[in-house]
Amino acid sequence: MNVFQPSLTESVALPTLSEQERQSLVVDYNATEAPYPSDKTIIDLFHEQAERVPDSEAIRFETSSLSYKHLNALSNRMAAHLRSLGVGPGQIVVVFMEHSIEVVVAILGIMKSGAAYVPVDAATPKGRLTTILTDIASGAGGALPVVIAHERLRSAVSREHANVVVLDAGFEAISSQPETDVPSAAVPDGLAYIIYTSGSTGTPKGVMIEHRSLVNYIWWSARVYASGESLSWPLFSSLAFDLTVTTLFTPLITGGRIVVYRGDPGLESMVVLKVIDDNAVDIMKLTPSHLAIIRDRDLRHTRLRKFIVGGEEFKTEIARDITKAIAHPIEIYNEYGPTEATVGCMIHRFDIHRDQSPSVPIGIPAANSGIYVLDERYRPVPPGIIGEMFIAGDGLARGYFNRPDLTDERFLTIADPRDPASKLRVYKTGDLARWNSEGRMDFLGRADHQVKVGGTRVELGEIEARLLKHPDIHECAVAAVTVLAKPHRTEVRYCERCGLESNMPGTTFDEAGICNLCRAFDTYVDKAQTYFKTPEDLEALIAEMQANRKGPYDCIVLLSGGKDSSFMLCKLAAMGVKPLVFTLDNGFISEEAKTNIRRLVNTLGVDLHWGSTPHMNEIFVDSLKRFANVCNGCFKTIYTLATNLARERGIQYIVTGLSRGQFFETRLTEEVFKRDDYDPARLDALVIEARKEYHRREDAVSRYLDVDVFRSDSLFEEVKFIDFYRYWSVPLEDMLQFLKTQVGWNRPSDTGRSTNCLINDVGIYIHKKQRGYHNYALPYSWDVRLGQKTRDEAIDELNDELDVHRIQDVMAQIGYIEPAAAENGIARLAAYYVSSKNVDVAELRAHLAEELPEAMIPTHFIRLERMPLTTNGKIDRAALPEPTTDNIQSAHNFIAPSTETEKTLAALWCDLLKVDSIGRNDNFFELGGHSLLVMRAVSRLRDIFGVDVQLRNLFERPTVAGLAEVIDGMLWMAEANTASQSQGPREEIEL
Structure with a gap:
């Protein structure tokens, strides 16, 4: 890349793609054609496997399990039950269930009926669930969708928006149906599933994936990850996260086993630790955030041999730490792919010796996938030049459900970069990338109004749209920010010898004024x-x-x-x-x-x-x-x-x-x-x-x-x-x-x-x-x-x-915007709003929680007199004030910590959360605490107080005052036990 100006008068000329580079980076790189059973559905492949290994264990949850034969039979009953309700090809069934054996039965039964399934996480707010159900009904001409739910979740589904089928562990709802095989109604070009992702317009958007696309991906996944082995896979991540698709179907077409894990209430993000401690699986698909949580675990004797990592940028340091922590050889794969390209479309196997960059590469295209880095005219860019990633191939989604406008915007037909005389259907990802001199692609992040918070892709516009539904809010903007500590306002002194300022962190002066x-x-x-x-x-x-x-x-x-x-x-x-x-x-x-x-x-x-x-x-x-x-x-x-x-x-x-x-x-x-x-x-x-x-x-x-x-x-x-x-x-x-x-x-x-x-x-x-x-x-x-x-x-x-x-x-000239996170800081969402009156933070959080999941609720709220605008009348995001302790709206009146335990806790949280001061009623999670910080906090608490503080303690009592009370109780019990042991056994006194 020519980045030098040869003289004061010459201009910089960017290089063009040479024919050799075009052949290597466009044609050869995308020569990914590979055979797969494109005339079959995922149900056909599962059925073939059930016939091969009928008595092998297909799925296990705690003490219950099903063989392939029994799982097939129950899914037949589920399909028959749905057909009796009028469910069939071209229809959509929502799965609103916890992790369980029955959720897998439900999904297979839906697909056998010819319908497509829509996974909705069990923790989804009622308002968001209603939005999804309304969208499905609208796209189906007003017909109410069927929802399969556990009894515990039934009350969250309004009868006005869906017909509910309850499927619990006893399978009573389908017990009267025949379990014999009947021809599957699923077809290769029919819909397999729809996954709803965050939408920039304020409405979640449903990505439609066909059976042929799913089969292409799972067939490739089975070859790359299973390699002919029958492996045990953990089902622990959210059903609404397409990362879970790999764990659901790859084992079922390879003779493997699904081991189901369910998170404890309020601790769902920590269920990954159950998987590690249980030590019952061979391979695991997870996010880099999950890996960061488990790398402090003792992994020397783990059974795990393979990790598939996806969902967000994967830091090399984490991959290196995991590799070194496990005694036996392991395989770590970085899999890249948006939901719109059927889970994954690129792969790189981590090499601890070769991969020296800060981030693990995203690698090469998967089977029957095409990856192109194009400029704004859809032309391939040469090495060193940043372009946008476009995806082609058999994994592309049909489009967005009930959203033809958005489908036309993101799924394009352009001149084929390999042969401009031909046409090619591509997906415009919004991700930036660049070719390096080694012919490897560097992933450079998002180009649009999307951010990653805790591994979750969040459309800021969806949060803003929900905020604007509040009757008192007239304008708003949401940004990912770093909250800065309020500087101490003390008189500046200067060292008598060197002139160093007293406000330099860590600076002290002796009696003579020397630093x-x-x-x-x-x-x-x-x-x-x-x-x-x-x-x-x-x-x-x-x-x-x-x-x-x-x-x-x-x-x-x-x-x-x-x-x-x-x-x-x-x-x-x-x-x-x-x-x-x-x-x-x-x-x-x-x-x-x-x-x-x-x-x-x-x-x-x-x-x-x-x-x-x-x-x-x-x-x-x-x-x-x-x-x-x-x-x-x-x-x-x-x-x-x-x-x-x-x-x-x-x-x-x-x-x-x-x-x-x-x-x-x-x-x-x-x-x-x-x-x-x-x-x-x-x-x-x-x-x-x-x-x-x-x-x-x-x-x-x-x-x-x-x-x-x-x-x-x-x-x-x-x-x-x-x-x-x-x-x-x-x-x-x-x-x-x-x-x-x-x-x-x-x-x-x-x-x-x-x-x-x-x-x-x-x-x-x-x-x-x-x-x-x-x-x-x-x-x-x-x-x-x-x-x-x-x-x-x-x-x-x-x-x-x-x-x-x-x-x-x-x-303003350079477009300076406050960062999403400092190098060692914490990314948080901040909501800026203009309102007719001051709105209580608790009220705003409750309003958002009606429709948005927890990861999309801002940590901080800042009320403004007016929104800063650009010259063309749009919100000037670069001019939004940085969040500080002066302008962040408090959720309650500040009350300083009073006991020694509260003061110690507050000091620890200030350090972990990078804030200047914390009151006794402040909530760890509302201040930006997340799973990684929970682990650090609990570890530090055990060291500081010498008592066995558990993860549950922090989740259940997340305020300084609440957790201090728990810790004081533990300390009292420890002292009482010590005193009892020192006094010896007491005499029994008869009353």
């Missing part, structure tokens, strides 16, 4: 000084550069136009270095800074190369989200572009102008120097390893720029980075005097004092606002400690005034 970093530095300053070298060492390194030079340049010098890099360039030129100067034009370099750059290179007679990328705004936004500054993204862009340029030009060295203070901010820590085996050479190796991880981390730079070169360790030997200020020390005053007199360099007047870049003030502003301190405070304090600045100079630069109006203009 803890200065006091610590005094203990290892001698070792730290050994890291730095001399100008003579630099001269030897320059001689090495010149001896290894293969072209006109000794090295690339990174020039920002600021004082540090400008001084560096002057000194290198004076030492005889012939550099190629690299400057990033990020779109916000001030004109005065550009004048400095041009004057400097002209004076020195060196060549200047301006690098650029059209994606700089996206990189800035990503950096603000991750780090609350723009520098991290800008630096990584510079290093990435410069490294690619170095390899392109055959240059082996890149010289940076990082200050000594920045070394200590980013690389050198106190622990390194306090080691007994401290060795500067060893530190160099650690810096290289850190650089590898830095460049391999997934972020906007890796999404938009060519970063494939960094995946090879050899690069870090081929191109070496040299830090000029490791060899050269100069006080700030001397540096500025030299630049002014020697090259006419002037500090730009149109930017802040800390920078030559107009956007950097945005980073300073956001960092101070979100994190409570200046992002240059730490490196500047190190500059003072190391003699590069005086204390007053550092404080003077930190207190530079910010033009807030201009900063807001720049943020």
Whole structure:
């Protein structure tokens, strides 16, 4: 990918797809034709298996089980019963049941009758269930659908919206029906099932899957995952989640066993732990969130040999941890696919040695699937360019039930990318992807108004539509956000020695006003000084550069136009270095800074190369989200572009102008120097390893720029980075005097004092606002400690005034939106609304819960006087205020924790949930707690209090006060038992 600007006048030309790339990435990649029984239905395949192994166990739940023969017979009875009610081909039956043997009987019976089943989770709110039933009736010309339910769930189904069939464990409802086989009414092009997913218009949308598509997927799944074995599979995930389709049907066509698990009330998300502890299955399909929950379990003796992972982005770290935790060889598959493509259409088997990227690849197309990365004109994109994923093949859904408009919008007929003279039906996924140089596809997330919360795909528009049904709400918007702790409003002090601000986290001062970093530095300053070298060492390194030079340049010098890099360039030129100067034009370099750059290179007679990328705004936004500054993204862009340029030009060295203070901010820590085996050479190796991880981390730079070169360790030997200020020390005053007199360099007047870049003030502003301190405070304090600045100079630069109006203009220009989650934060939904009066949070949650599942109910509610609008009158999401403790609407009056147990609990929750303060009536889950945090919380509680706190305790008593009462009771019992044991047996007293 050509991301460099060759000169000041030439424009960037994006590459086109070569014929070789078209053949490899479009034609060969999608050569997935494979035979499967397309003339049969899933019922035909199950029936064949039942005839082969009639006495083998097909399904088990606790102490009950059914053989293939009995499961087939019961499903025959279910089909006969449905036919007696008038159910047949082309009709739809809703399955509203808990995990059980009878739910599998119901599904098979529905399909045998020729109808399609609609799975609805047993925890679905009544309002949402009614919406689905109404939609089905509308699509069926007003005829009420049949609902099969357990007796316990019958009351949730209104008789006005459905005809209910109760099917409980005794199977009394179908006991009078014949169990003999009759020809199945299902046909290959008939509907097998409809799964309702979240809808952007506010209404759930039903995805229609035909038998032929289901057979194609399950036949492939059986070959890849079962490989001829009869495996035990756990049925534990939601029936309404198409991930469960794999677990339902793959074992039934391979002679395997379904082992049913049911979650405890209120603890359904933790049922995965039952599967692990039961140790009765061989293979498991689950989400990355499930894997993250179980990786802390003792897996050394697990029976599990295979994991199929899907539903959300799969982090390599989790896959690596699971692989290492299990003693025997295991297989981990990453399966990608939207519901609209029948469960899964791509697969990658995790390789612990090869897969080094932050995320596990999504791999290659499944059998009879086509995967294309296309631009807005539906043309294949070349490697390195981001496009949208389109899916083709036998797995495509028929469309959306009762939604022809949406079907036409998402299921398109386009020119076949393999042969433009032909036509191809494709599904427009809304997912972004990019080809890397290895011919592997990188998944880059959603392009639309969809977010993932706890592994669940959520359409924000559906939540907004439900909110607007509240009589007091006039406008609203829902966003995935990170809640930021309210900074402490205390008077800022400065260290008497280095000028470090007191609001820097972890900072303390002694009686003399000296900060803890200065006091610590005094203990290892001698070792730290050994890291730095001399100008003579630099001269030897320059001689090495010149001896290894293969072209006109000794090295690339990174020039920002600021004082540090400008001084560096002057000194290198004076030492005889012939550099190629690299400057990033990020779109916000001030004109005065550009004048400095041009004057400097002209004076020195060196060549200047301006690098650029059209994606700089996206990189800035990503950096603000991750780090609350723009520098991290800008630096990584510079290093990435410069490294690619170095390899392109055959240059082996890149010289940076990082200050000594920045070394200590980013690389050198106190622990390194306090080691007994401290060795500067060893530190160099650690810096290289850190650089590898830095460049391999997934972020906007890796999404938009060519970063494939960094995946090879050899690069870090081929191109070496040299830090000029490791060899050269100069006080700030001397540096500025030299630049002014020697090259006419002037500090730009149109930017802040800390920078030559107009956007950097945005980073300073956001960092101070979100994190409570200046992002240059730490490196500047190190500059003072190391003699590069005086204390007053550092404080003077930190207190530079910010033009807030201009900063807001720049943020709007780049499209800055608060992040869905910080790197170590928690993704939460926040609802913004305008109302005629203040609406109680409990009332809003209850209103939403009538139709929405728990995962779609916002954690935070923020009332606004008016919604911010764009110039065309739409809600300006970028201008929605960040959620803070000041504007989040409280669910109740704040009452501070009172007992020691409550205070300890509140402190722990503040740490886990990343909030500033928690009251005794605050609810763990309403504040953003989820399954992973529950596990961490319980583990920490056991360590802190020394009592056996259970998951159930937190779910049943989720407030600080409630859980503290439980813990105090446990502590009292423990003390009573200890006292009883110490006193020995009591005498029996007769009354």
